[in-house]
Amino acid sequence: ETGVTQSPTHLIKTRGQQVTLRCSSQSGHNTVSWYQQALGQGPQFIFQYYREEENGRGNFPPRFSGLQFPNYSSELNVNALELDDSALYLCASSLGLAGGLGTQYFGPGTRLLVL
Amino acid sequence: GQQVMQIPQYQHVQEGEDFTTYCNSSTTLSNIQWYKQRPGGHPVFLIQLVKSGEVKKQKRLTFQFGEAKKNSSLHITATQTTDVGTYFCAGPFVKKLVFGQGTRLTINP
Numbered sequence: 001e002t003g004v005t006q007s008p009t010h011l012i013k014t015r016g017q018q019v020t021l022r023c024s025s026q027s028g029h030n031t032v033s034w035y036q037q038a039l040g041q042g043p044q045f046i047f048q049y050y051r052e053e054e055n056g057r058g059n060f061p062p063r064f065s066g067l068q069f070p071n072y073s074s075e076l077n078v079n080a081l082e083l084d085d086s087a088l089y090l091c092a093s094s095l096g097l098a099g100g101l102g103t104q105y106f107g108p109g110t111r112l113l114v115l
Numbered sequence: 116g117q118q119v120m121q122i123p124q125y126q127h128v129q130e131g132e133d134f135t136t137y138c139n140s141s142t143t144l145s146n147i148q149w150y151k152q153r154p155g156g157h158p159v160f161l162i163q164l165v166k167s168g169e170v171k172k173q174k175r176l177t178f179q180f181g182e183a184k185k186n187s188s189l190h191i192t193a194t195q196t197t198d199v200g201t202y203f204c205a206g207p208f209v210k211k212l213v214f215g216q217g218t219r220l221t222i223n224p
Contacts, residue, residue, distance in 0.1 A: 035214075041216055042203050042214035043158065045212050048211070056209070
């Protein structure tokens, strides 16, 4: 059974740029969620995708957007990067009916630094 | 707003001492989940509690869900150096999972 994978592991961008982060779900999982974790804080829910549609969203601006593909892999896109976007971005997959908020299986994360 | 609060924020213990972290929600939860994140790692699921007053044990770890389903606790008996990390609780609010800020546990061997 393959776990959740994310790429890249680290990324450095400058303010104003755009970034795309990628995630492959654990085999058999139909729901993917993205979280932002600032240093010393808990993961903050960005959004969740179920069957290729956004199924829930946290308090993040529209410049944070995502996609889920038919194979349940996912992308997180962030436009117009700001310094405060520097964080660990975690993808988590889960198996749920109608995109429920069940056990989250986290990937190793992408550490983004915005200069 | 929808909040999950954890206390304490930090806890340092001697190896062999017990450790407890507490989690409080602003509203009643359908379930509560606990995760552990080792330094430099990612959160790993520990357990989910669903029933009012539920108590579950995993070896030296004891998890409780309050009668009102608004609070929870994690107790570790006789800590070991492998217990080092940050422990998070998380609760579902409508269509998002809200994590507490975590309790960071450090242990003196």
